[in-house]
Amino acid sequence: MKNETVNRRTAVKAYSLGILGLSIPSIGISHPPKIEIGPGSAEIPEHFPNIAPEVISEVVGSSHFDLDKVKSLVDKRPELSRSVWEWRFGDFESAIGACSHVGRRDIAQYLMQMGARPTLFTFAMLGHYQVIKSAIEAAPGIQEVTGPHGISLLDHAYAGERMKDKMTASEIGQLEQTIDYLKNLGNAGGPTYIEVSPEEQQQYLGNYLYGASENEGFTISVNMRKLLSLGPIGGFGGGLYKIGDNRFTYNGTPSVTVSFDIQEGMVKSLTLTEPDITITAKKVS
Secondary structure (H helix, E strand, O other), X not given: OOOOOOOHHHHOOOOOOOOOOOOOOOOOOOOOOOOOOOOOOOOOOOOOOOOOHHXXXXXXXXXXXXXXXXXXXXXXXXXXXXXXXXXXXOOEEEHHHHHHHOOOHHHHHHHHHOOOOOOHHHHHHHOOHHHHHHHHHHOOOHHHOOOHHHOOHHHHHHHHHHHHHHOOHHHHHHHHHHHHHHHHHOOOOOOOOEOOOHHHHHOOOEEEEOOOOOOOEEEEEEOOOOOEEEEEOOOOOEEEEEEEOOXXXXXXXXXXXXXXXXXXXXXXXXXXXXXXXXEEEEEOO
């Protein structure tokens, strides 16, 4: 079996967004009191009639680890159970997708009660064997599709083991059956990437600038999944999966690649390419 960049069992046991290598959205924002608007009023919220994006990011971010926070937001507005956020470069994640890949079945069950739309990844995490088997038989190959951040269907099933101590014997049996079924398919574990050793990672680490401002650039670091990651200057970012010589794909988004220019054994710059923009950033530290 080829080496993989991601240790799949370890990756899916993440307990927070930090473990996923993602920035944690602000979850301490204070919500204003209810606003009553009449004719001539200028106090209409900035994004009205859309829900403020910081609220959406708060719901999705909290759905990774904080049931009480999620309840405080969704009890008030049940439609927030269907929140979807784009982290970067088309890495979309819903609230129920967030709790699904970290094994928080309690949050997933609450969100579904409030109107969330469960996905195949949710059912894998919950161990609904018959649902998974029927879906794959109805759409052969769907088991190869990855979820948010490029996390596989099999990894979602492994994530379901996180709350085993709060599951019934029947639920545990169904989850184990789901894991065995997906393992035996042979292709439900996601793509195989090229391994990057800790020693090799070191050469890429640092800050890269593409503009005049000190904030116009990227930071390449190693996240808690032991993956190289790309994020804004000084911040956390999405994982980089190696697909060729000094060439990576970003966090499960197939149209985004990051390549590094190496001269005389030293990394000089990186080039990020997506369908509409190509940016080259010089390594400065």
